[in-house]
Amino acid sequence: MPERNQVLSSAGGDSERIPAAGPAALLAKPVQIGSVTLPNRLVLGPMAGVTDQPFRRLCREQGAGLVSMEMVSANAVKYGNKKTFEFIRIAQDEHPVSMQLFGPDPETMVLAAERLYDMPYDILDVNMGCPVPKVVKNGEGSALMRDPKRAEAIVRALVKASDRPVTVKIRAGFNDKEKNAVEMAKRIEDAGASAVAVHGRTREQYYSGKADWSIIREVKEAVSIPVIGNGDITSAKSAEQMLSETGCDLVMIARGARGNPWIFRECLHYAATGELLPRASVRETAEMMHRHMDLQLEDKGDHLGLLEMRKHIAWYTTGLPDSASLREKINRAATREEMEALLSAWVESAAQRRS
Numbered sequence: 431m432p433e434r435n436q437v438l439s440s441a442g443g444d445s446e447r448i449p450a451a452g453p454a455a456l457l458a459k460p461v462q463i464g465s466v467t468l469p470n471r472l473v474l475g476p477m478a479g480v481t482d483q484p485f486r487r488l489c490r491e492q493g494a495g496l497v498s499m500e501m502v503s504a505n506a507v508k509y510g511n512k513k514t515f516e517f518i519r520i521a522q523d524e525h526p527v528s529m530q531l532f533g534p535d536p537e538t539m540v541l542a543a544e545r546l547y548d549m550p551y552d553i554l555d556v557n558m559g560c561p562v563p564k565v566v567k568n569g570e571g572s573a574l575m576r577d578p579k580r581a582e583a584i585v586r587a588l589v590k591a592s593d594r595p596v597t598v599k600i601r602a603g604f605n606d607k608e609k610n611a612v613e614m615a616k617r618i619e620d621a622g623a624s625a626v627a628v629h630g631r632t633r634e635q636y637y638s639g640k641a642d643w644s645i646i647r648e649v650k651e652a653v654s655i656p657v658i659g660n661g662d663i664t665s666a667k668s669a670e671q672m673l674s675e676t677g678c679d680l681v682m683i684a685r686g687a688r689g690n691p692w693i694f695r696e697c698l699h700y701a702a703t704g705e706l707l708p709r710a711s712v713r714e715t716a717e718m719m720h721r722h723m724d725l726q727l728e729d730k731g732d733h734l735g736l737l738e739m740r741k742h743i744a745w746y747t748t749g750l751p752d753s754a755s756l757r758e759k760i761n762r763a764a765t766r767e768e769m770e771a772l773l774s775a776w777v778e779s780a781a782q783r784r785s
Contacts, residue, residue, distance in 0.1 A: 453673035454666070458701035461495075461679060463656055464595025464624035466526055466552050468680075470495035470701075472669070472694050473627075473658055475684030476530045476555070476599075483519055484725035485742075488718070489687060490524045493694040495680075497527050501557045504533030504542035519729075520550050528597070532557035534569040535580065536587035543591055553624075554592050556585060558614070559601040561633045572633035575604045575614060582617040589622035599627040599660070602645040605634040615649045615657075627658035627682055637685065646676040658682045665693070666700035666707075689745025691718065712750060712780040716773050719746050723769065732766060739769065751780055 457471050474481060474489045476498035486497040499518065506514040520527055529551035533539040543554060558581055560571030567573075574581040581598075589596045598618045603609035615626045628649050630641030641661025650657045659678035663669050664686040672681050687693050696707045710718070722742055727735035743760050747753035756776050763769040 454670040454701050454704075456673055456701070457666075457669060457681065457697050461656065463496075463553060463597065466595055468495040468526060470698060471673075471680040472496075472697055473528075473680055473682040474498055474687055474694075475627075475660060475682040476501050476528070476557070477684050477688075479741075480688060482517060482729070482738075483521055483524070484722060484729050485691070486524050486527065487521055487725060488691040488722060489694055492691045493698045494683075495526075496553070497524055498555065499527060499529050499551070501530040501532050501560065502542070502546075504531050504538045507531075507542035507545050508538055518546070518549060525550075526552040528553040528555045530555040530557050530599070532560060532565065532570045533584070536584045539584050540587050540591045543588055547593075552594060554588060554594050554596050555627075556588065556596065556598045556623075559599045559629050559633075561601075561636045566633070572601050572604060575601060575610065575633060576608065578610065578614055578617050581614060582621045585618050585621035585623050595624035596622070597625040597627065597658075598623050599629065599658075601629045601631060601633055602642055603632050605632050608632075609645060611645050612648050612652045615653050619653045619655050623655060625656040625658060625680075626653065627660050628678075629682075630659075630661035643672065643675050646672075646678055650677045650679075656680060660684065662686075666697045669697050670700070689742065689748060713777055715746055715750065716777045719743055719773055720770065722746075723766070727766060736763070736766065736769060743769075743773075747776075752776060 459471065461468050461471055472493065472495045474486065474494045474497040478500050481498055481500050490497050502514060502518055529549060531539055531542055533542060557571055558574040562571065565571040585596060585598055600611055600614050602611050611628055618626050628646045630643050630645050646657065646659045656679040658680040659672045659676050660682035663672055663681055663683045669681045672678060683693055692710050699705060699707055723739050726738050730738060740761055744757050747756055756772065759772050760769060763772060
């Protein structure tokens, strides 16, 4: 399948026209999750250290139908962790937005939901897929894949306590011998959840190898609530393929959106026209990085904002000319002015090579 880094335009610069199949058109159609109507079927997946407010706003501007916040520790909320409350801000222009909680038991999760009641999120999501050891060893995240009864109890308690739709994100299973996503999804549906997202990898895989989309199809065939397919979505074509192969109702894009908020625009354009847009130009990429930097520094201040931008610039420029040299210089930049000058010089160098 064509990926973003492949050139899809002809020598004359026109987009390649490929007729969009039925599933592709579905990407742009509204869908209901509980009481919340999403304008389309494209979901920005939650990523720790990535889906902060600035990045969510960029993806929403590019057309994401639902944006997900970084996952929030229920225990951190319970104990009033200051840092946690600092990063769960929501802007007016990023709705609909999903807040994701992770925690070990129904009581802690409900207490956290109650303390976050005044936050203006639209959907409450439960993380049962995080593979990080420090999360799993506490019986949280993907550890719950090994305890379906406790997982079901958490969902049931949150559905009862929450005035907003509750959704759940799971994995294919804990490992290849324990692929129990179908059982988990049935329990989640029975507990009253409004949707379930399925990442086609096991906890043991982390993010390596290939996502098993057949598991997503099996879940879709087993439950009646909306199913969100997740794993290896990096282009409009792979989003279409996910819908076609699994029958899922929505597509979740996570790592495929890093350095590529345009992926949502690309998917919607393909759904509407059948055209596969070419990769963003160097100039357009630089403009997006400048916009991202403005939002990042406004949200987190100059010091932390600049540190955060280093990884984003690495993602934005992967595969582009002189990207390795740019990243090396960016990682030494100490001020906004230095970073902006480096980006401008990079754009100018690219323009000279084309002339």
